[in-house]
Amino acid sequence: MKLIFLAIFSFLLISNLDKFVCLETAKGIEKVSASSFELEFDHSIYGGKVTLSASVFGEKILVEEIRSSDEASISYYTDLYILKDGRFVSKIKEEREELIVNDGWKLRFKNGEIITKDLTKIFVCR
Numbered sequence: 001m002k003l004i005f006l007a008i009f010s011f012l013l014i015s016n017l018d019k020f021v022c023l024e025t026a027k028g029i030e031k032v033s034a035s036s037f038e039l040e041f042d043h044s045i046y047g048g049k050v051t052l053s054a055s056v057f058g059e060k061i062l063v064e065e066i067r068s069s070d071e072a073s074i075s076y077y078t079d080l081y082i083l084k085d086g087r088f089v090s091k092i093k094e095e096r097e098e099l100i101v102n103d104g105w106k107l108r109f110k111n112g113e114i115i116t117k118d119l120t121k122i123f124v125c126r
Contacts, residue, residue: 010099019056020125025118031125032109039099040106048073056100058123063094098123 019035036055043050048070054063067087068074073079074088082089099122101107107114107122 012025013029016109021061022123023055023114023116024123029116032114033111034109035041036106036110039101040108041102041104043068043070043073043076044102046070046072046076050077056124057095059126060095060097060120061099061124063092063096063099066090066092071118 001039018033020031021034021037023032025029030056030092034056036053038044039052039054042048048068049074051064051067051069053065054061066074066077067089068080069087074090076091078090080092081088100119101116101122103116103118103120104117105120107116
């Protein structure tokens with residue numbers, strides 16, 4: 001009986017660790033294993049490097065932090081930030097159904113990096 005319970009518990013634990021995000025473009029949908037990821041891009045107006053940290057939270061994306069090398073770039077998104085290790089940082093907790101990113105954005109996952117070539121919608125695969 002204990003062995004059956006441990007097997008079921010292990011299966012549930014492992015299955016909860018497998019999280020995927022889908023990247024949808026005009027060419028189709030790509031499924032990527034990721035419980036968290038980062039997006040990096042150059043701000044279109046101010047030119048500063050901006051990095052957004054996010055994770056899979058149930059069936060939504062939880063945007064957790066935004067960082068920038070340029071104060072004007074981060075202030076475009078929020079007025080609540082601090083200077084930390086030479087970068088402007090804002091801790092945020094915002095749940096999103098999806099993120100839409102332009103071409104040329106870097107998406108960093110545990111298993112690698114993808115540079116978007118088209119407008120891309122990022123969402124939790126269902």
